[in-house]
Amino acid sequence: xxxxxxxxxxxxxxxxxxxxxxxxxxxxxxxxxxxxxxxxxxxxxxxxxxxxxxxxxxxxxxxxxxxxxxxxxxxxxxxxxxxxxxxxxxxxxxxxxxxxxxxxxxxxxxxxxxxxxxxxxxxxxxxxxxxxxxxxxxxxxxxxxxxxxxxxxxxxxxxxxxxxxxxxxxxxxxxxxxxxxxxxxxxxxxxxxxxxxxxxxxxxxxxxxxxxxxxxxxxxxxxxxxxxxxxxxxxxxxxxxxxxxxxxxxxxxxxxxxxxxxxxxxxxxxxxxxxxxxxxxxxxxxxxxxxxxxxxxxxxxxxxxxxxxxxxxxxxxxxxxxxxxxxxxxx
Amino acid sequence: xxxxxxxxxxxxxxxxxxxxxxxxxxxxxxxxxxxxxxxxxxxxxxxxxxxxxxxxxxxxxxxxxxxxxxxxxxxxxxxxxxxxxxxxxxxxxxxxxxxxxxxxxxxxxxxxxxxxxxxxxxxxxxxxxxxxxxxxxxxxxxxxxxxxxxxxxxxxxxxxxxxxxxxxxxxxxxxxxxxxxxxxxxxxxxxxxxxxxxxxxxxxxxxxxxxxxxxxxxxxxxxxxxxxxxxxxxxxxxxxxxxxxxxxxxxxxxxxxxxxxxxxxxxxxxxxxxxxxxxxxxxxxxxxxxxxxxxxxxxxxxxxxxxxxxxxxxxxxxxxxxxxxxxxxxxxxxxxxx
Numbered sequence: 228x229x230x231x232x233x234x235x236x237x238x239x240x241x242x243x244x245x246x247x248x249x250x251x252x253x254x255x256x257x258x259x260x261x262x263x264x265x266x267x268x269x270x271x272x273x274x275x276x277x278x279x280x281x282x283x284x285x286x287x288x289x290x291x292x293x294x295x296x297x298x299x300x301x302x303x304x305x306x307x308x309x310x311x312x313x314x315x316x317x318x319x320x321x322x323x324x325x326x327x328x329x330x331x332x333x334x335x336x337x338x339x340x341x342x343x344x345x346x347x348x349x350x351x352x353x354x355x356x357x358x359x360x361x362x363x364x365x366x367x368x369x370x371x372x373x374x375x376x377x378x379x380x381x382x383x384x385x386x387x388x389x390x391x392x393x394x395x396x397x398x399x400x401x402x403x404x405x406x407x408x409x410x411x412x413x414x415x416x417x418x419x420x421x422x423x424x425x426x427x428x429x430x431x432x433x434x435x436x437x438x439x440x441x442x443x444x445x446x447x448x449x450x451x452x453x454x455x456x457x458x459x460x461x462x463x464x465x466x467x468x469x470x471x472x473x474x475x476x477x478x479x480x481x482x483x484x485x486x487x488x489x490x491x492x493x494x495x496x497x498x499x500x501x502x503x504x505x506x507x508x509x510x511x512x513x514x515x516x517x518x519x520x521x522x523x524x525x526x527x528x529x530x531x532x533x534x535x536x537x538x539x540x541x542x543x544x545x546x547x548x549x550x551x552x553x554x555x556x557x558x
Numbered sequence: 559x560x561x562x563x564x565x566x567x568x569x570x571x572x573x574x575x576x577x578x579x580x581x582x583x584x585x586x587x588x589x590x591x592x593x594x595x596x597x598x599x600x601x602x603x604x605x606x607x608x609x610x611x612x613x614x615x616x617x618x619x620x621x622x623x624x625x626x627x628x629x630x631x632x633x634x635x636x637x638x639x640x641x642x643x644x645x646x647x648x649x650x651x652x653x654x655x656x657x658x659x660x661x662x663x664x665x666x667x668x669x670x671x672x673x674x675x676x677x678x679x680x681x682x683x684x685x686x687x688x689x690x691x692x693x694x695x696x697x698x699x700x701x702x703x704x705x706x707x708x709x710x711x712x713x714x715x716x717x718x719x720x721x722x723x724x725x726x727x728x729x730x731x732x733x734x735x736x737x738x739x740x741x742x743x744x745x746x747x748x749x750x751x752x753x754x755x756x757x758x759x760x761x762x763x764x765x766x767x768x769x770x771x772x773x774x775x776x777x778x779x780x781x782x783x784x785x786x787x788x789x790x791x792x793x794x795x796x797x798x799x800x801x802x803x804x805x806x807x808x809x810x811x812x813x814x815x816x817x818x819x820x821x822x823x824x825x826x827x828x829x830x831x832x833x834x835x836x837x838x839x840x841x842x843x844x845x846x847x848x849x850x851x852x853x854x855x856x857x858x859x860x861x862x863x864x865x866x867x868x869x870x871x872x873x874x875x876x877x878x879x880x881x882x883x884x885x886x887x888x889x890x891x892x893x894x895x896x
Contacts, residue, residue, distance in 0.1 A: 245878070249885075256889060295881070298641070298874050360722070373725030377705075377718030377758050384715070410725060535870055536573070539645045543579065546638055546881075551586035 235304035235528045242303070246296035253288040283552060290549040297542035304533035316519035318511075319358045319374060319416035322347060323407035325450075327365035327398045328390050328469060329423050329479035334456030335501045340389070343421045343450055346500050347385045350507040351378040360410035363388045364403035366395030366427075374410055398422070400489070401430025408443045415442025417515055419507065420489065421500060423451040424482035431489050439493040446514065447490040448500035448507055451481030563648075569869050572647035579642045583635060626891055633884035637877045644873035654863035660701040661766040661855060662719045664754050664802075665692050665730075668773040670710040670745050671738035675774070677810060679841040684809055685735055687841045688772055692730060695770075695848040696723050705757060708733055709750035711742040711779060718757060746779035747771070747827070751793035755800045767802045768855055770848075771827070774810040776820035790823060794830040804831040805851050809838050 324347070330340040351359060359381045361372040369392060372384045390396070400422070407418045418438065424447075435445050455478045458469035469477045487497040496514055500506045560574040571577070673685040682690075696704055703719035704726055717729045736742040754769050780787035797804050806828045808819035821837065828835040834854065838844035 249882075253885070291881070295878065298878055301644075302871055302874055304868065360725075370725050370728065373717055373720040373722035373729070375703075375705075375718040375720045376760070379758055380715045380718035410722060412721070529867060530865060532866065533868060535868065535874075536645055536647060539641060539870065539874065542877075543638070543641050543645060546634075546641065547582060547586050550583070550634060550638065551589045 232305065232307040235306050235531060235533050237303060239299075239303050242299040243296070245299050246292050249295045250288060250292035253291065254285075257284060257288065287549045287552050290545045290552070294542040294545035294549070297538040297545065301533075301535040301538040301542070304535055305538070306531055306533045308534070315356070316516065316523040317357060318354075318515045318519045319360075319411050320354075320511075320515070321360040321362060321374070321407040321410040321416060321418050322385075323368075323403050323418055323420045323422075324361060324363050324385070324388065325365070325398065325403075325420075325422035326363045326388055326390050326392055327425070328396060328458055328460065329398070329425055329477075330450070331390065331460065331469075332423070332451060332456035332458050332479045334452040334454065334481075335450055338459065339423055339450040339456075339501075342504075343448075343500060344385055344388075345504045346448070346507040347421070348382045349504045350511055351382045351385070353508040354378070354511050360407070361385060361388075362403060362407040362410055363392050364399065364406070365390060365393040366397030366399055367393060368399075368403040368406035369393050370406065370410055374412065397427050398425045399428035399430070400426040401428045401434040404431065404434040404438060404445065404489075408438050408441060411443060415444075417495075418443055418445045419510075420445055420447045420486070421450065421507075422447070422486070423479060424449055424486045425479065426482075426485065431485070432492060435489045435492045443493065444495045444518070445490055445493040446495040446510060447486040447497045448510065449481050449483045449486050449497065450500050451479065452501065453480055453483070455480030563643075567648070568650070569648040570651055570866075571643075572649055572866070574646055576646040577642060579645065580639060583638045583642070587631075587635065626887070629891065630884040630888040633880050633887060637880035637884065640873045640877035640880060644870040644877065648869045648873065649866040650869050652865045652867070654865045659703055659721065659760075660699065661768060662703045662705070662757075662760055663699065663855070664705040664707055664719065664757060664767075664769045665695075666707045666709065666713075666750050666754050666769050666771040667692070667733065668710070668745065668775065669708045669733060669735045670775055671735050671740075671743045672774050672810070673735045674738075675810065678839070678844065682841070683735075684774055685733070687844060688809065689730055689733070691841070691844045691848045692770075692772075693727055694845065695852060696727060698852055703760075706730055706733075707750060707754050707757075709746055709753070710736040711744040711746055711749075713746065713750040713753035715753065715757065719760075744779050745773060745775035745777055746787070747773060747777045747823075748780045748788035748790040748793040751790065751797055751804065751827070752788045755793065755797045755802055759800060766855070767800075768833075768851075769797065769802055769804045770807060770851055771804055771824075772807040772809065773819060773824075774808070776818070776823060790827055791830060794827045798831045802831060803833045804828055805833040805854070806835045807838060807844070807847050807851075808836070809844060811837070811839050 324343060326340065330343070331338050333339075335342045355378060356376065357378075358374045358376050359372065359378065360370070360374040361381060361384060362368050362370050371388060371392065372381050375381060400420075404418060404420065407420075411418070438445060457476045458479055460467060460469050471477050481501075483497065483499070490497045496510065498506055498510045559577060560571045563574075564570055667688060669685065673688070674683045676683055678684050678687045700723065701721075703721055704723060705719035706716040706726060706729060708714050708716055716733065717726050720726055751769070751771065759767060777790050780789045794804060804827055806824040808821060808824055811818060819837075821835070825835040836847040836850065838847050
């Protein structure tokens with residue numbers, strides 16, 4: 228990858244129009260000046276003109292305009308020659324997985340949590356080379372896997388979590404998002420929120436807005452159905468449905484609108500992870516990879532050193548010559 | 559010069575010697591002065607000159623226009639100076655946020671119940687001492703990906719190799735020994751090493767992989783006759799095949815009641831993978847062992863990388879602006895004749 232000519236700031240091209248504009252202005256003003264001179268001196272234009280060395284003046288004008296052209300082309304940051312090793316676009320994904328008991332609801336087969344694990348496994352297998360971290364949360368967050376390229380161990384540890392992985396019950400989205408962002412490196416990354424959208428803490432949206440300032444994008448994947456499902460719990464004799472204090476069965480529903488708001492507050496998207504195992508991998512391919520590619524491209528453009536000194540040197544020579552020429556008489 | 563520039567703008571010059579081009583600008587100015595200017599022969603000028611030289615006459619106050627006659631030239635000169643600064647390649651230097659990834663180090667930690675013995679240090683258990691020493695080791699290797707595997711009867715990957723050392727240390731803190739005399743209270747060195755070898759190798763195969771196996775016991779899972787268990791030496795061969803160097807650390811020995819390590823076995827494990835076998839009888843010695851391993855696995859310290867971002871644009875734009883001003887001044891001041 229060398230030898231190709233590129234402009235690192237092509238969007239500055241309108242600056243190039245400055246040079247012809249400057250030349251036109253200078254020549255026009257010279258003409259006006261010639262007319263005034265003519266008016267002052269009367270009808271002896273030819274001799275005077277030769278004394279004032281118009282070619283020399285024109286040369287000076289052209290030199291100045293050429294210098295302007297060179298400086299403006301330097302501002303486009305031309306680059307060539309140096310071996311720029313293209314860094315592959317990389318995404319750091321902190322998965323923020325809801326393991327509260329409502330995730331045991333079976334409105335998604337086999338259960339919300341199992342479906343989420345399946346989708347995460349598919350994602351880890353389909354995105355080799357990316358770094359993943361895992362934070363599980365219910366009433367509080369817990370980091371299970373620090374950011375790693377070891378997708379196999381990540382998938383293995385994803386499989387091992389359940390509502391007992393977290394000490395406190397409930398769903399506190401706010402602290403969970405902050406903990407997930409903590410697992411990302413300084414420059415930011417992606418938080419992939421996998422939840423059924425209940426937020427008892429009520430601070431999810433505020434946390435998401437805070438993350439945006441740190442370069443973190445939150446994508447949300449919802450699990451469940453709007454109709455909801457009863458929450459299955461295992462008891463001594465098998466399984467039963469979770470009941471609240473008054474004895475009624477707890478029905479948990481998916482709040483997709485709230486999740487969408489959280490995601491969109493950071494420029495992320497919302498997907499329905501109930502759709503199938505490939506939902507998260509699809510999100511990765513459709514949104515995360517293009518974003519990473521764009522970010523890498525921008526970064527490379529910023530890092531790469533241009534060959535601007537060459538056109539700048541040309542401009543220096545041209546302007547210096549113009550300065551030295553002055554508007555002298557040829558004797 | 560470069561230092562002064564840095565103090566003034568917060569920028570560095572990659573090619574400060576190019577500032578010497580200013581001398582050329584001065585030279586051009588001198589050349590320009592020495593060549594006669596275009597002028598019109600204006601007969602009364604001589605008398606005007608004579609007038610001005612009359613010592614009895616106070617010279618008439620010069621109008622602003624006349625005083626500013628040199629302004630366009632001054633602006634042009636400034637433009638050239640700005641261009642010279644742009645040519646000297648001003649850059650902003652910031653630490654590169656992209657972290658270099660060094661080697662992979664996996665800490666393989668024995669969590670059998672004997673790790674609760676307090677023979678290394680009177681106030682702390684073996685596990686605590688090992689934890690502290692490991693934490694110190696981790697702190698000294700900020701660029702390496704470090705993982706954690708614990709084992710007793712079975713092996714668990716607590717943390718896959720990661721650069722997030724804060725998270726790793728938190729996970730290390732959460733490690734607890736298995737219950738004494740429970741079904742898991744055993745020492746499965748072979749299982750632990752096999753699990754460690756199975757961690758994926760870094761994409762860059764040239765990068766070293768190292769495991770530090772810390773144990774206070776001898777293998778008692780894969781005993782002769784036990785089927786379906788991985789013998790330590792077999793596991794070590796697996797490690798060697800997968801490019802994983804194993805350093806072994808035997809701790810304990812100060813407590814007769816606790817099971818002892820098997821130095822020959824550990825030495826064989828280390829030798830099979832190209833690692834070294836260490837032993838520590840107290841906390842200080844263990845810290846020394848980790849320091850020795852740290853030195854063994856030292857690479858040339860990755861120099862702090864910096865981002866050098868081009869910042870010539872403000873100077874180039876200033877040059878353009880000054881030149882435009884010069885042209886404007888030329889017209890506005892009416893120094894346009896001839």
